Amino acid sequence: MSTLIHAQELTLARGGRCLVRDLDLQINTGECWAVLGPNGSGKTTLLKALAGLVAVPPGKITLCGRSLEQIGGRERARSIGLVLQQGQPGLHNSTLELVMSGHHPHRRHWWDTPGEYQAARDALREVGLDSQAEQDTQTLSGGELRRAEIARLLVQSPAIALLDEPFNHLDIGQQVGMIRLLRKHFVREDKALLLVSHDLNLATQVASHCLLLQGDGRWSAGATAELAAGAAFSELFQFPLHEYRGPNGSYWGIDWEG
Amino acid sequence: MVISGTPDRGPRLFQRLPRRLALLALLLSLSSLLISIGTGSSDISLSEVFTYLVSDDGSTSDRIIDQLRLPRTLSAFAVGGMLALAGALMQVLLRNPLGDPYVLGVSGGASSAVLAGMLLGIPTLWLSPIAFIGALLSTVIVFTLARSRTADSGSTRLLLTGIIMAAGWSALISLTLSLSPAMQLPGMLFWLMGDLSDALSPAPLLAVLTVGLAASLWIAPQLNVALYGLEQASLLGVNPLRLRMQLFLLASLLTAAAVAVAGAIGFVGLITPHLVRLLGATDQRHLLPLSVLGGGSLLTLADTAARTVIAPMQLPVGVLTAVIGVPLFLLLLQREKGL
Numbered sequence: 129m130s131t132l133i134h135a136q137e138l139t140l141a142r143g144g145r146c147l148v149r150d151l152d153l154q155i156n157t158g159e160c161w162a163v164l165g166p167n168g169s170g171k172t173t174l175l176k177a178l179a180g181l182v183a184v185p186p187g188k189i190t191l192c193g194r195s196l197e198q199i200g201g202r203e204r205a206r207s208i209g210l211v212l213q214q215g216q217p218g219l220h221n222s223t224l225e226l227v228m229s230g231h232h233p234h235r236r237h238w239w240d241t242p243g244e245y246q247a248a249r250d251a252l253r254e255v256g257l258d259s260q261a262e263q264d265t266q267t268l269s270g271g272e273l274r275r276a277e278i279a280r281l282l283v284q285s286p287a288i289a290l291l292d293e294p295f296n297h298l299d300i301g302q303q304v305g306m307i308r309l310l311r312k313h314f315v316r317e318d319k320a321l322l323l324v325s326h327d328l329n330l331a332t333q334v335a336s337h338c339l340l341l342q343g344d345g346r347w348s349a350g351a352t353a354e355l356a357a358g359a360a361f362s363e364l365f366q367f368p369l370h371e372y373r374g375p376n377g378s379y380w381g382i383d384w385e386g
Numbered sequence: 387m388v389i390s391g392t393p394d395r396g397p398r399l400f401q402r403l404p405r406r407l408a409l410l411a412l413l414l415s416l417s418s419l420l421i422s423i424g425t426g427s428s429d430i431s432l433s434e435v436f437t438y439l440v441s442d443d444g445s446t447s448d449r450i451i452d453q454l455r456l457p458r459t460l461s462a463f464a465v466g467g468m469l470a471l472a473g474a475l476m477q478v479l480l481r482n483p484l485g486d487p488y489v490l491g492v493s494g495g496a497s498s499a500v501l502a503g504m505l506l507g508i509p510t511l512w513l514s515p516i517a518f519i520g521a522l523l524s525t526v527i528v529f530t531l532a533r534s535r536t537a538d539s540g541s542t543r544l545l546l547t548g549i550i551m552a553a554g555w556s557a558l559i560s561l562t563l564s565l566s567p568a569m570q571l572p573g574m575l576f577w578l579m580g581d582l583s584d585a586l587s588p589a590p591l592l593a594v595l596t597v598g599l600a601a602s603l604w605i606a607p608q609l610n611v612a613l614y615g616l617e618q619a620s621l622l623g624v625n626p627l628r629l630r631m632q633l634f635l636l637a638s639l640l641t642a643a644a645v646a647v648a649g650a651i652g653f654v655g656l657i658t659p660h661l662v663r664l665l666g667a668t669d670q671r672h673l674l675p676l677s678v679l680g681g682g683s684l685l686t687l688a689d690t691a692a693r694t695v696i697a698p699m700q701l702p703v704g705v706l707t708a709v710i711g712v713p714l715f716l717l718l719l720q721r722e723k724g725l
Contacts, residue, residue, distance in 0.1 A: 179621060201625055203623075205622050210621050212617065216615040217614070220664075228610075230622065232607065232610075232624070238606075238671075
């Protein structure tokens, strides 16, 4: 187990409001993280900072021991992948073309190779879009576009995969399928996975670690088993949550009568 | 866009399509060049055209071909190619399939400079360089004002800055026209509408087009990533701010060169890349060269028509491209989803 990404004393602000103060976050290989927090608590800003889209002071984020801003764009893209919350389709480009763009940080040649096409088609098959390979991305549904972007992430194959609410357009069957797929590809001895989600149960059942962002600068991070408690979640969302015991752990829900 | 009845392009067709399109575009280009050289007020047969192209006999027909029709035809092809390439690049820059080389005010800057030059009585010889300088000036102003430090916010600001600059230039053009003596107005209007009758030195144009196409193809793999937004491009290892600057400068230089020679010829740059995309070439490595061939052919044919339909008088070719372009654009707009 080694540290992939390490944020130290990282402070994030947006619109003059401090979202996260002095965050210390260490993501190691083989871990699966869930980021939880109310609306506007800085989850997306944190993901963009980790992926290098939002500038942070030098040395606050290190990737495999090297300061993030010293790493070139292509090299960074080989190590960190992010599926944005609002993905954009191309200009009438096919789904296959969208997935093929995931090869960009790895390629040294101008033209496409048969191997790259094969990898893209395999990724499309894994997300269940092989029959939509030639379809215009502007005609895909929200959920299909999201799955195509996950296929692009598989092709990009970064060491650490960040996903910003990847399941909010997916039906429950697709949610389970995508989680299994992401765990298979990224929760491994040399990779790690980090998801932002609003689904407490999905997050706590899947993630080995949780990061809770309060939105006022406070945060807590640690193993899911230690952090996940009804009191912590109730405080996080300022709302009483009821704990239900299931066969494989606890589920949190709303007591509508209470 | 789904072409009606065929929501899925077969995978094989998709891979073969660019090759067929390339063949089609080459044939179209060759035939449009031959038609343009072979058509005009003096009757010269196609076999004679070939003879005059390879050998000189000093006859009038030979001089018409060598000194008038060939240079004008090649200029039309180069200008059309430059406009279509600039349009294709602008469409990636703005992430909008209906982007246009003039939308950011490049032609307005050129036109204002030329009209001011005409009003001040500057010799015709200097008007092209002045147009080029005006176009570059507009480019620099727009880009300086629209510069942004993040990848996600820039495109809207760039578009709005460009549109407002274009409106400003347009006001300046009207002001110049209203101040000009009546006898200068026809020349000015011809220039504003776009006209190729003075474009008789194609060599620099072809050089700019070749260099522009080579540079565009060089960055084409990055453009293929930028199609999904500059933020996404950044996530895949492309420097978004550098790419945006390259795109904007490349498109502006191509447009400036075209406008400097031929005035503001509309719709070629807007419609050609869109048609090429509609025919199935959405990969920038295919789209850019095909747009050059398509735009070159379109303007060559339009210019042939412009100098023959009411011969011996000549129409400004920009009027013809607008007459063809407006209904075609409206038709494409109707088919466009998600706008």
